[in-house]
Amino acid sequence: MAVFDLGKTNSKLFVFAANGSILAERRTRPVWREEGGLRVLDDRQLLAWMQAQLEDAVEHHGVTGVMFSCHGCTFALLRDGELAAPILDYEQEPPTDVAARIDALMPDFSETFSPNLPLGFNYGRHILWLEDRDPVLVSEADTILAYPQFWSWRLSGKAVSEVSYLGCHSHLWAPLRDDYSSLVDRRGWRSRLPDMARAGAVVGTWRTSRGTQIAVHNGVHDSNSALYYYRSVGLSDFTLVSTGTWVIIFNPDCPLEVLDRERDMLANVTVDHQPAATIRFMGGREYEVASGGWTKPVPMEAIVSVIAKGIFALPSFAAGGPMSGADGTFVGPVPTAVERAAAALLYVTLMTRLSLDLIRSENDIVIDGGLVKTGLYAELLAALSPGQTVLTSANAEGSAFGAAALAFEQMGSKRFSSECRVAEPVIIGGLEAYRDTWAALSQSRRADPSRRFYREAGA
Numbered sequence: 001m002a003v004f005d006l007g008k009t010n011s012k013l014f015v016f017a018a019n020g021s022i023l024a025e026r027r028t029r030p031v032w033r034e035e036g037g038l039r040v041l042d043d044r045q046l047l048a049w050m051q052a053q054l055e056d057a058v059e060h061h062g063v064t065g066v067m068f069s070c071h072g073c074t075f076a077l078l079r080d081g082e083l084a085a086p087i088l089d090y091e092q093e094p095p096t097d098v099a100a101r102i103d104a105l106m107p108d109f110s111e112t113f114s115p116n117l118p119l120g121f122n123y124g125r126h127i128l129w130l131e132d133r134d135p136v137l138v139s140e141a142d143t144i145l146a147y148p149q150f151w152s153w154r155l156s157g158k159a160v161s162e163v164s165y166l167g168c169h170s171h172l173w174a175p176l177r178d179d180y181s182s183l184v185d186r187r188g189w190r191s192r193l194p195d196m197a198r199a200g201a202v203v204g205t206w207r208t209s210r211g212t213q214i215a216v217h218n219g220v221h222d223s224n225s226a227l228y229y230y231r232s233v234g235l236s237d238f239t240l241v242s243t244g245t246w247v248i249i250f251n252p253d254c255p256l257e258v259l260d261r262e263r264d265m266l267a268n269v270t271v272d273h274q275p276a277a278t279i280r281f282m283g284g285r286e287y288e289v290a291s292g293g294w295t296k297p298v299p300m301e302a303i304v305s306v307i308a309k310g311i312f313a314l315p316s317f318a319a320g321g322p323m324s325g326a327d328g329t330f331v332g333p334v335p336t337a338v339e340r341a342a343a344a345l346l347y348v349t350l351m352t353r354l355s356l357d358l359i360r361s362e363n364d365i366v367i368d369g370g371l372v373k374t375g376l377y378a379e380l381l382a383a384l385s386p387g388q389t390v391l392t393s394a395n396a397e398g399s400a401f402g403a404a405a406l407a408f409e410q411m412g413s414k415r416f417s418s419e420c421r422v423a424e425p426v427i428i429g430g431l432e433a434y435r436d437t438w439a440a441l442s443q444s445r446r447a448d449p450s451r452r453f454y455r456e457a458g459a
Contacts, residue, residue, distance in 0.1 A: 004067070040087055041074075058212055065202075067220075068217075073169075093119050098129060102125060122169055145161075147165065159194040162221075199219065227242070232416065241381075247282075249359060254360045271406065278359075279322060281323075282320055286315075286351075289328070290348075294341035298342050302339055312332055345377060364390075364391060366393070367392045369397075372396045379424060379426040
């Protein structure tokens with residue numbers, strides 16, 4: 001099985017053997033370019049890379065199927081079997097006057113359990129933006145596809161929809177009704193949304209240059225795919241912390257009435273149409289920005305130094321999240337490069353713990369994804385989570401494994417078992433006091449973004 005795990009900044013191919021092991025891995029970075037005053041995806045470049053990798057995977061590994069796991073907030077408009085407009089980068093904000101018009105059209109939180117988010121984090125908002133820019137463009141589009149379904153369509157020619165992606169804070173889905181939202185019907189979009197198919201279902205075939213046909217499976221939202229993976233290997237009663245560009249935290253045990261739209265809390269929808277309470281922040285992006293692009297594991301001595309010196313990274317270093325309201329900054333003594341990375345790691349760990357508290361997580365915690373590679377993220381979180389077992393995945397690629405599991409199950413088999421390990425809490429003097437000070441500083445700054453507490457690092 002070939003699985004394309006398509007992230008906003010990194011896109012990957014994993015080739016899974018029949019026993020579930022990884023035979024090959026390839027990576028690229030999607031290209032986002034300027035066109036017509038908008039930032040859009042170079043979909044032809046990405047498609048060429050994907051097709052070349054598939055050709056190789058079929059020839060050298062006997063791949064018989066292809067599956068997709070994709071980042072959220074992205075859609076495609078089709079007309080007469082072609083893209084009607086380039087695919088938008090979700091990290092761009094409509095002009096102020098346009099935003100005022102389109103935001104007034106959003107459904108209530110009680111219907112979609114999607115907060116009104118900036119940029120294109122509600123992708124229904126970006127459809128409205130295109131509609132405002134060019135009403136003819138949207139009215140003449142015959143198909144609206146979510147991002148994973150765009151790629152399954154591109155390879156198979158078959159257009160379908162899928163609920164985990166539609167239900168990911170798009171404002172297009174009403175979870176309690178298990179149906180499209182009032183926005184869809186008010187704008188006349190329902191007829192342009194294709195029939196639903198379950199994630200992993202075979203929707204068509206793709207033919208290599210040598211004439212070999214492989215099955216094309218219906219794709220899935222990446223964080224929902226990770227949730228499915230851990231459930232598929234037998235874990236239950238857990239909170240998932242799925243990390244990448246975003247840190248997406250699912251706690252299916254949390255009642256939906258607890259969700260606070262002002263704290264970037266929402267309901268996702270599982271591949272089996274069940275609402276799942278979620279909170280999120282752009283943790284991978286924030287770590288990259290706050291750490292100054294640090295790519296090595298963060299050493300313990302740097303963590304100890306940052307705590308002892310009182311160096312704090314305060315939210316937020318990216319849009320959204322439960323502590324929005326002020327731009328991210330450092331306070332305290334000027335950090336060295338490695339201390340800056342350590343403060344950034346403490347920041348994302350503390351933001352994770354805050355998010356877990358807000359979503360009432362008291363069960364086991366499963367951490368998946370890129371932040372595990374920072375070295376001490378899981379161990380720091382374990383130290384801040386007494387009474388909860390923190391587990392990390394040995395593969396750190398839960399979204400790709402979940403996508404493979406969904407596709408393999410369509411072939412009548414289960415290929416994976418749990419490889420999680422318990423993260424042992426680190427013992428660092430002053431960690432709890434550091435947490436309490438960080439929380440107080442962050443909360444006060446959120447209420448009054450102009451207030452400064454210490455001399456800002458570098459000032």
